[in-house]
Amino acid sequence: MPVSGRRDRFALTAELLEELADHRGRDPRERLLVVDEAQQLNRECIEFLRYLHDHRLTRFALLLVGGDGAWKVLAKEPMLRSRIYRRVVFRALTGDQVCELIPRFHPVYADAPPELLLFVDDHFAHGNLRDWAAFTATAVELCRAAGRDRIDETLARNAFALHGGTRAAAATH
Known part of the structure; x- marks a missing residue:
């Protein structure tokens, strides 16, 4: 039983x-x-x-x-x-794809200049949507705490710090 x-x-x-x-x-x-x-x-x-x-x-x-x-x-x-229809391999987003997709990913990026998006991508996300999602959750919290609805470079750097630095820095330690 x-x-x-x-x-x-x-x-x-x-x-x-x-x-x-x-x-x-x-x-x-x-x-x-x-x-x-x-x-x-x-x-x-x-x-x-x-x-x-x-x-x-x-x-x-x-x-x-x-x-x-x-x-x-x-x-x-x-x-x-024999039942697999198609194998799809996902690759990291290119810089152009980041600039096209991320402003639609979350409102916090709606008016972000491409330079800022590429800054975050180069220092943290590296074209990986899972990393963008983690960064976005932190960025939204920081925006909310600051009473803002958009990200800037200072806020991005603060988000990096909360994640233990940039991904490149974390990979070397």
Whole structure:
């Protein structure tokens, strides 16, 4: 008998299948299951994802996201390899892409000059959206504390300091 409040894997699987089958009037092609850190998946996990995806009641897109080694892990499993529609490799944003995207990323950057965006990118984010997200959270807090709604170089430098300096400086220590 399961411990109070805990269910066994069969009950959890049934609940998951029910959730993936319950479209609540939505187009089933609009359902997306995202698995991050796909490089950590083992054969049993991959087989379980295949089971869920191929189940007669479910219809959803499966997005496997991973860092170094993800493609190696996924490609060696024939049951999954034949189901992979496309491998997409993400590269760091270029300076031009940063200047185009980041002002739309968050209102704190709406009127930021390209020089400031490139300054932050060169010293901290290096075209990486995860780093931009971390920087943005800190920049928003600093703006709020200062009663401002836009970033400037001083605020950017303060954000760098709260993150332990620039990424280049942190990498050398």
